[in-house]
Amino acid sequence: MSIQSIALTLETPPSEAGATNGAPPRRHAEPTSAVEWGYIDDEGRLVLAPEMRRSMGLKPGAQLRVERDGNTLRLHRPLSHLAKVYIEPTDACNLDCVTCFRNAWQTNIGRMKEETFAAVLEGLKQIDPLPTVYFGGIGEPMFHQRTVDWIAQVKQLGARVEMITNGTLLTEQRSRQLIEAGLDLLWVSIDGASPESYADVRLGAELSNVLANVQRFRTLRKGHKSAKPEIGVAFVAMRRNIADLPKVLKIARQLGAMHFSVSNVLPVTEPLKNEVLYKESMRSISYLDSEHMPQLSLPKMDFDEVTRDALFEAFQSGFSVRYAGAKWGGSNDVCDYIESGSLTVGWNGDVAPCWPLLHTHGSFLHDKPHISYRHIVGNIRERSLLDLWNDPAYVAYRARVQGFAFPPCTFCGGCDLSVDNLEDCFGNEGPVCGACLWAQGLIRCP
Numbered sequence: 264m265s266i267q268s269i270a271l272t273l274e275t276p277p278s279e280a281g282a283t284n285g286a287p288p289r290r291h292a293e294p295t296s297a298v299e300w301g302y303i304d305d306e307g308r309l310v311l312a313p314e315m316r317r318s319m320g321l322k323p324g325a326q327l328r329v330e331r332d333g334n335t336l337r338l339h340r341p342l343s344h345l346a347k348v349y350i351e352p353t354d355a356c357n358l359d360c361v362t363c364f365r366n367a368w369q370t371n372i373g374r375m376k377e378e379t380f381a382a383v384l385e386g387l388k389q390i391d392p393l394p395t396v397y398f399g400g401i402g403e404p405m406f407h408q409r410t411v412d413w414i415a416q417v418k419q420l421g422a423r424v425e426m427i428t429n430g431t432l433l434t435e436q437r438s439r440q441l442i443e444a445g446l447d448l449l450w451v452s453i454d455g456a457s458p459e460s461y462a463d464v465r466l467g468a469e470l471s472n473v474l475a476n477v478q479r480f481r482t483l484r485k486g487h488k489s490a491k492p493e494i495g496v497a498f499v500a501m502r503r504n505i506a507d508l509p510k511v512l513k514i515a516r517q518l519g520a521m522h523f524s525v526s527n528v529l530p531v532t533e534p535l536k537n538e539v540l541y542k543e544s545m546r547s548i549s550y551l552d553s554e555h556m557p558q559l560s561l562p563k564m565d566f567d568e569v570t571r572d573a574l575f576e577a578f579q580s581g582f583s584v585r586y587a588g589a590k591w592g593g594s595n596d597v598c599d600y601i602e603s604g605s606l607t608v609g610w611n612g613d614v615a616p617c618w619p620l621l622h623t624h625g626s627f628l629h630d631k632p633h634i635s636y637r638h639i640v641g642n643i644r645e646r647s648l649l650d651l652w653n654d655p656a657y658v659a660y661r662a663r664v665q666g667f668a669f670p671p672c673t674f675c676g677g678c679d680l681s682v683d684n685l686e687d688c689f690g691n692e693g694p695v696c697g698a699c700l701w702a703q704g705l706i707r708c709p
Contacts (some may be wrong), residue, residue: 269528273443278384282540286534286609286638287325292571296317296669299311299312299315299425300312302313305470307567317392318339318392319338319340319341319344320340320343320345320346321341321345322341322343325341325343325344326341326342326343327339327340327341327342328665328666332590333527339434339602339665340602340603340604340606342658342661342662342665343658344602344652345386345390345394345605345606345648345649345652346394346603346604347394347395347396347397347603347604347606348383348387348394348395348396348397348603348605348606348607348608348648349397349399349400349605349606349607349608349617349618350375350380350383350396350397350398350399350400350413350608350609351399351400351401351402351608351609351618352374352375352400352402352404352407352409352410352413352610352619353372353373353374353375353402353403353406353610354370354372354373354401354402354405354609354610354622355372355374355402356401356402356403356404356406356407356429356469357372357406357429357431357432357467358403358429358431358465358466358467359466359467359588360429360464360465360466360497361463361464361466361532361534361535362454362464362501362528362529362531362535363401364401364442364529364531364624365401365512365530365622366531366532366620367531367532367625367626368625368691369623370622370623372398372402373610373611374610375407375409375610375611375612377409378644378677379610379611379612379643379644380409380413382612382643382644382647383417383573383608383643383648384413384416384417384420385647386647386648386649387417387420387422387648388420389647389648389649390648390649393420393421393422393423394422394604394605395422395423395424395425396422396423396424396425397418397424397425397426397427397428398410398413398414398424398425398426398427399425399426399450400609400610400620400621401618401621401622402610402619402698403428403429403431403432404426404427404428405428405433406432406436410426411437411440411441411444411524412444414426414441414446415443415444415445415447416445418444418445418446421435423448424444424445424446424447424448424449424451425446425447425448425449425450425709426441426446426448426449427449427450427451427452427467427497427709428449428450428451428452429451429452429465429467429473430451430452430453430466430468430473430476430477431473431476433451433473433476433477433479433480434476435479435483438476438479438480438483439483441480441492442483442484442485442491442492445491446491446492447491447492447493448492448493448494448495448522449480449492449494449495449547450495450496450497450522450524451473451477451494451495451496451497451518452465452496452497452498452499453470453473453496453497453498453511453514453515454498454507454511455470455504455507455511456470456500456507456510456511456513456514457470457507457510458470458471460503460504461473461706463503463504464501464503464504474514474518477494477518480494480535481494481518481519481656490519491705493520493521493522494518494519494521494522495521495522495523495524495709496511496514496515496518496519496520496522496523496524497523497524497525497526497709498511498523498524498525498526499525499526499527499528500525500526500527500528500539500540501527501535501538501539502538502539502648503538505540508525509685510537519537519626522709524707524708524709525707526706526707527539527540527541527700527705527706527707528540529626529706530626530644531624531625531626531627533627534696535627536627536630541705542707545629545674545703545705546674547674556581556582556583557582557583558582558583558585559577559580559582559583559584559585560584560585560588561574561577561584561585561586561591562585562587562589578591585600588655594704595702595703595704596667596669596702596703597667597702597704598617598665598667598699598701599701599707599708600617600695600700600701601616601664601665602665602668605617606640606648606652607620607621608643608653609621609622611642612642612643612644612645613637613639613641613642614639614640614641614642614643614648614651614659615637615638615639615640615641616638616640616657616661616664616694617700618703619635619701620635620637620638620694621633621637621639622637623636623637624686628672628673628681628698631682632680632682632683632697633681633682633683634683635683635684635694636683636684636685636693636694638693638694640654640656640657641654657677660694663691664696664702665697667702668689668691669687669689669691669695669696669697670687670688670689670697671697672687672698673681673697673698673699673703673705674699681697682697683700684696
């Protein structure tokens with residue numbers, strides 16, 4: 264089904280006409296879990312609710328990718344919609360974690376200046392609806408003295424704001440300041456359930472102190488089930504700590520976490536090559552989505568000592584699995600950063616399509632060294648957010664990534680061109696994304 268076969272209109276459904284009761288529209292479109300309906304008008308056009316169109320950036324003339332999956336049509340966010348801005352206050356940190364990108368790069372350590380953030384803030388004011396703003400990157404956001412103040416300034420615009428932290432600097436004073444600033448979601452990285460396993464990953468930190476900090480933060484919040492900021496826990500899975508995952512999930516529940524994100528580790532150093540949990544998954548990417556693979560449809564059922572072995576064998580049987588109607592294993596060749604309509608602003612004002620492209624760094628692909636060179640669109644101190652976002656070369660890059668016309672470097676074994684992201688065997692020029700583990704659902708960021 265081609266994009267041209269579906270026409271979107273900005274007409275308001277009759278059932279919604281006059282339903283605002285005079286209330287002003289929200290500038291930031293909050294996510295909703297309620298069932299929403301569209302309909303086909305007499306001219307064959309798909310009509311969607313105004314708030315849905317607004318939240319997804321469906322403005323007149325917007326072009327969007329359409330995918331058909333059985334009985335479902337998937338409408339991708341238009342490439343023109345800037346919906347999320349990552350801000351890296353600093354790439355410095357108070358810890359020395361074994362999983363950190365900083366173990367595999369040579370770059371300057373710095374902190375964002377006030378005038379740089381002012382340029383970001385001015386750019387946010389020009390975007391309607393306001394994007395979600397996420398404070399995080401390579402460093403520890405709370406290692407910058409101005410981060411909490413900047414969160415408050417973004418919240419004053421009406422945007423949704425999130426932040427990730429290692430939790431070590433979450434003092435009572437900082438906790439109160441974050442709550443008063445209006446932070447919507449606080450992500451905390453917890454990679455172990457015992458003092459020993461946690462310290463084995465996050466060198467220089469103590470699990471008991473982090474848990475005490477987060478528990479105090481939870482207690483200081485006002486409200487009950489709807490208390491803000493919400494708490495999320497992020498876990499980086501490796502061979503050394505995967506057995507701790509159930510216990511960390513239990514810890515997250517005890518902390519009142521409403522979100523839990525698990526990612527595989529990116530092997531940025533030689534020792535981490537032996538810690539990955541996805542070698543077989545990388546090899547199977549090539550056929551999991553193939554239309555020529557036999558299809559297995561499974562219902563929901565208890566996963567316990569009775570079903571565990573049988574289900575494990577079924578998932579590993581070589582079939583393309585659908586579980587309760589959904590594709591098991593998710594989608595391949597899909598960039599979450601493009602799909603979420605995001606860009607990243609580094610501490611020095613440099614703007615990149617995603618934070619993995621913000622800094623040149625090394626890793627290992629198929630046990631071979633791989634260098635990912637940074638790709639900078641421009642600098643926020645010289646051009647506005649929207650000007651950078653609408654840069655023709657950047658728009659073309661986003662379209663190329665969404666179409667994902669890159670070679671299958673993640674499972675083909677690698678050739679001489681796969682040693683970096685400067686070019687590939689399809690003739691694409693850098694940055695090329697065929698070796699990106701994020702695009703194959705192996706690395707996930709909250």
